[in-house]
Every structure is written in structure tokens, then in C-alpha cells.
Amino acid sequence: MGVAVGVLATLSIVVALIVGFIGGLLGFVAWEWIATGLEAVASFPGVSDVTDVSAPAAGFFAALALVVVINWWPLLTRYTPVEYLFQPTPPSVVATGAVLGCLYLVIIEGSAAVTSGVAAVLSPLERAVLGLGLSGLLVVGLFVAxxxxxxxxxxxxxxxxxxxxxxxxxxxxxxxxxxxxxxxxxxxxxxxxxxxxxxxxxxxxxxxxxxxxxxxxxxxxxxxxxxxxxxxxxxxxxxxxxxxxxxxxxxxxxxxxxxxxxxxxxxxxxxxxxxxxxxxxxxxxxxxxxxxxxxxxxxxxxxxxxxxxxxxxxxxxxxxxxxxxxxxxxxxxxxxxxxxxxxxxxxxxxxxxxxxxxxxxxxxxxxxxxxx
The missing domain is CATH 3.30.2010.10 (Metalloproteases ("zincins"), catalytic domain)
Structure with missing residues (x-):
């Protein structure tokens, strides 16, 4: 058992290091693309740009509104003139615009919150190390699965x-x-x-x-x-x-x-x-x-x-x-x-x-x- 555990433990470590390092490098490139994409999306105008509401708060309330619409849609249609989204009626157009606006804010304000939060907490080197490590762990986990x-x-x-x-x-x-x-x-x-x-x-x-x-x-x-x-x-x-x-x-x-x-x-x-x-x-x-x-x-x-x-x-x-x-x-x-x-x-x-x-x-x- 001692020999077997020693051999398999060293093999697991070596394979995890090789796979994790290679996967981490590939994932790091992907993380860079994701980060660049988030920064580009965050540059779009949002509620936080014209009001005192912060980007995390704006994204949170927009997401909450979407959750309410999804979970309580039958209740909303019962007490409002809206029956369906994407219908050529004034109530439906207004409701569709509100839902799409909330979705837009979730994406824009969420991206701004993530990029600003990461930049405030981590330095560029720490972000690189974190991206490399998380990517490596993710790749190792995928191969194990x-x-x-x-x-x-x-x-x-x-x-x-x-x-x-x-x-x-x-x-x-x-x-x-x-x-x-x-x-x-x-x-x-x-x-x-x-x-x-x-x-x-x-x-x-x-x-x-x-x-x-x-x-x-x-x-x-x-x-x-x-x-x-x-x-x-x-x-x-x-x-x-x-x-x-x-x-x-x-x-x-x-x-x-x-x-x-x-x-x-x-x-x-x-x-x-x-x-x-x-x-x-x-x-x-x-x-x-x-x-x-x-x-x-x-x-x-x-x-x-x-x-x-x-x-x-x-x-x-x-x-x-x-x-x-x-x-x-x-x-x-x-x-x-x-x-x-x-x-x-x-x-x-x-x-x-x-x-x-x-x-x-x-x-x-x-x-x-x-x-x-």
C-alpha cells in the first residue's frame, strides 16, 4: 500500500501540474479575452453614468426586476393590460422595452461592477496569477471528470x-x-x-x-x-x-x-x-x-x-x-x-x-x- 500510494500520489501531482499549467496558459488567454470584453461592455452608457446609483446596485435592482417578471408573470398579466411580450400593442411595447432595458442594465452594470471590483481588489500581477490558477484548476477538474x-x-x-x-x-x-x-x-x-x-x-x-x-x-x-x-x-x-x-x-x-x-x-x-x-x-x-x-x-x-x-x-x-x-x-x-x-x-x-x-x-x- 505504501509503494502504491507513493507512486500514485507522485503521478497525480505531476499530471496535475502539467495539465494544470498547460490548461492554465490556455485559460489565461481566454480570461484576458473575457476581461477585455467585460471592459468593452462596461464602457457602454448605463444608469450609474447619469445618476448617483452605483453600478453594483443598478445591476442588482435590474436583475431583481427580471426575477420578479419571470416568477410572477401570471400575476402581472392579471392586474395589468399586458398579456404577452413582443406584441404590437402599447402596453406590450412598454413592458417589452422595460424587460429589455433591465436585461441591458444587468449586462452593462454587471460588467462594470466586476471590472471595477477586480481592479480595486487585485493588482495586474495578482489578476494574472489568479486567472492562471483558476484556469489550471478548471482544466484539471474537467479532465478528472x-x-x-x-x-x-x-x-x-x-x-x-x-x-x-x-x-x-x-x-x-x-x-x-x-x-x-x-x-x-x-x-x-x-x-x-x-x-x-x-x-x-x-x-x-x-x-x-x-x-x-x-x-x-x-x-x-x-x-x-x-x-x-x-x-x-x-x-x-x-x-x-x-x-x-x-x-x-x-x-x-x-x-x-x-x-x-x-x-x-x-x-x-x-x-x-x-x-x-x-x-x-x-x-x-x-x-x-x-x-x-x-x-x-x-x-x-x-x-x-x-x-x-x-x-x-x-x-x-x-x-x-x-x-x-x-x-x-x-x-x-x-x-x-x-x-x-x-x-x-x-x-x-x-x-x-x-x-x-x-x-x-x-x-x-x-x-x-x-x-x-
Whole structure:
């Protein structure tokens, strides 16, 4: 956990600084345009130019008048000759002019209030620093939101072809509910996907949690083995593993989003090399974190069900597992789905980026737990 947190924290800081600085520079230019536009709009004549009323007060009362018109329009039409705006009648023309005048004052006096207020409080240098900082934070926030949306889409795609377990195997859903009650977590939805490849994985957390199992998994395992595998998935929910891993993978997804797949000139190639290195660095951190969560899920499953049965299930599944032919080979998708085994064969899942501990080591540990 210490290694994983260290790697992911440094990655998050570096990615946030790079993205925030670049976005801040772009946003700073936009802020300058906005400021210039506000100053130009504020130069238009307003009530504050010919009366003693200040620009903030004039803008406030004009906005208040618009709010009254919008919210109490039926009441106004009941006690005045005005029925509609933009009609060729004298009352309607007067009312339309008043509304448009209030809208004009909101824009003009509001712009004057903002420009004068900022100029009175901040120096030009402070305004530049504030614009750069706010722009950077805004861009980082937008990228984080986009990465989280990508992760949600990946999860949704994994459940698209599945059907509720209640429709095909009610006993499966009952087993999960019982295990969830033992683990003191909300009962997740259970889905079954029609696939010969044995797999089971957990998505989401809390009330939105989902456990998906394949028909190939259910057909290959004995009842006690299947219960142990489901206990492993419920243990992921009890440990909030899906939420933890989803948060950890966000900077990795952001780094991947900044890689240009069509880069050709040296500058773009260098840019890609930097973000590919950051992505691989983050993948290492997420892999270390994921391995730790798998160890914990095995321990939780041993407490909820039989550790010997889980060891037997892992042996059966490892023998039946083969390289997937679907998009599960994508690293990001294999991480957001907390599967019972890695998405490919052991030999192809080895190295610093493997998301699961060695199956043989997990079996040895579970057998020691069963013996004790």
C-alpha cells in the first residue's frame, strides 16, 4: 500500500501540474479575452453614468426586476393590460422595452461592477496569477471528470450483454445476498453473462455495486467453489476496492488521453514519450495496489466461506482460463473489473504491471489458512 500510494500520489501531482499549467496558459488567454470584453461592455452608457446609483446596485435592482417578471408573470398579466411580450400593442411595447432595458442594465452594470471590483481588489500581477490558477484548476477538474466518465463507460460496457441472475439462476443471487449480509454490505445486483470463458468480477460500490459471473464459471465450479468465488467478490465490496481502484486509475487515464496516436513530428513524439512514461509509471502503481486488494479479498473470502474451496476454484479456473478474445485485454478495462483472475494467461500477466498476485502463491496461502 505504501509503494502504491507513493507512486500514485507522485503521478497525480505531476499530471496535475502539467495539465494544470498547460490548461492554465490556455485559460489565461481566454480570461484576458473575457476581461477585455467585460471592459468593452462596461464602457457602454448605463444608469450609474447619469445618476448617483452605483453600478453594483443598478445591476442588482435590474436583475431583481427580471426575477420578479419571470416568477410572477401570471400575476402581472392579471392586474395589468399586458398579456404577452413582443406584441404590437402599447402596453406590450412598454413592458417589452422595460424587460429589455433591465436585461441591458444587468449586462452593462454587471460588467462594470466586476471590472471595477477586480481592479480595486487585485493588482495586474495578482489578476494574472489568479486567472492562471483558476484556469489550471478548471482544466484539471474537467479532465478528472472526463476520466471518471470513461471509467463509468468501461464498466457499463462490461455489463451490457449480461442478464439479471434472478432471471436465470435465483440461487446465485440468494447466495450473494447471504454473503453480503455476513459481510455487512448492501446486497449488490448480480448478473450473468453468456460466455464460455470463466470469469467473475465486481463493479461499482455501495448501492450501485454489481457482481458479474459468466456461464462458463458457473458450469465449471462445484457449489462450494462457486460460493467461495462469490465471497471473494463480496469481499471486494466490503473493502471498497472498486472505489479505491477507480480513484487510483484516474491519473493513468488522463495521461493516456494526452497521448496523440497520430504524432509524427519530433515535438509530438517527445510529448507522447513523456505521457507514455507517466502512464506506465501509473500502471505500475495501480498494479501494486490491485495486487494488495486481491490479497485482502482472498482473506475476506476465507472468512466468509471455505479457503480450501477458493483454492480449489482458483486451480480449476487457472486451468480453464485462456487469453480473452474481447476488449478485456485492454489494461484499463481489466483494472476497473475486479476479476477473480488476471485477464490473460499467467505467463502474459507477469512482470511489474500484473494486477493480480501469482495464482500459485494465492493457492498456497489459502491452503495454509485452511490448514490452520
Amino acid at each position: 472526463g476520466a471518471r466518465r470513461e471509467i463509468r463507460n468501461l464498466r457499463s460496457e462490461l455489463v451490457d450483454d449480461s442478464v439479471p441472475a434472478a432471471e436465470v439462476d435465483p440461487e446465485l443471487e440468494a447466495t450473494v445476498r447471504r454473503l453480503a449480509q455476513f459481510a455487512s454490505v448492501p446486497a449488490p445486483e448480480v448478473y450473468v453473462t453468456d460466455a464460455d470463458r470463466p470469469e467473475s468480477f465486481t463493479l461499482g460500490s455501495g448501492a450501485s455495486a454489481v457482481i458479474v459471473v459468466s456461464t462458463g464459471l458457473c458450469e465449471r465450479l462445484a457449489d462450494d467453489e462457486l460460493e467461495a468465488v462469490l465471497a471473494h467478490e463480496v469481499s471486494h465490496l466490503a473493502n471498497f476496492d472498486s472505489r479505491i481502484v477507480a480513484a487510483a486509475i484516474v491519473p493513468v487515464v488522463i495521461a493516456d488521453d494526452w497521448i496523440d496516436p497520430d504524432a509524427s513530428d519530433p515535438g509530438d513524439l517527445l510529448w507522447n514519450a513523456v505521457f507514455r512514461a507517466l502512464k506506465r509509471y501509473g500502471q505500475f502503481g495501480v498494479a501494486v495496489l490491485s495486487q494488495g486488494r486481491e490479497w485482502h479479498a482472498d482473506a475476506g473470502a476465507a472468512a466468509l466461506a471455505s479457503p480450501a474451496a477458493l483454492a480449489s476454484a482458483l486451480e480449476t479456473l487457472a486451468d480453464a482460463r485462456r487469453v480473452p478474445e474481447t476488449d478485456l485485454r485492454e489494461w484499463e478495462r481489466s483494472v476497473v473489473a475486479l476479476d477473480i483472475l488476471p485477464p490473460a494467461l499467467e505467463e502474459q500477466g507477469s512482470g511489474p504491471f500484473r494486477t493480480h498476485p501469482s495464482t500459485a502463491a494465492r493457492i498456497r496461502r489459502l491452503r495454509r489458512l485452511a490448514a490452520s
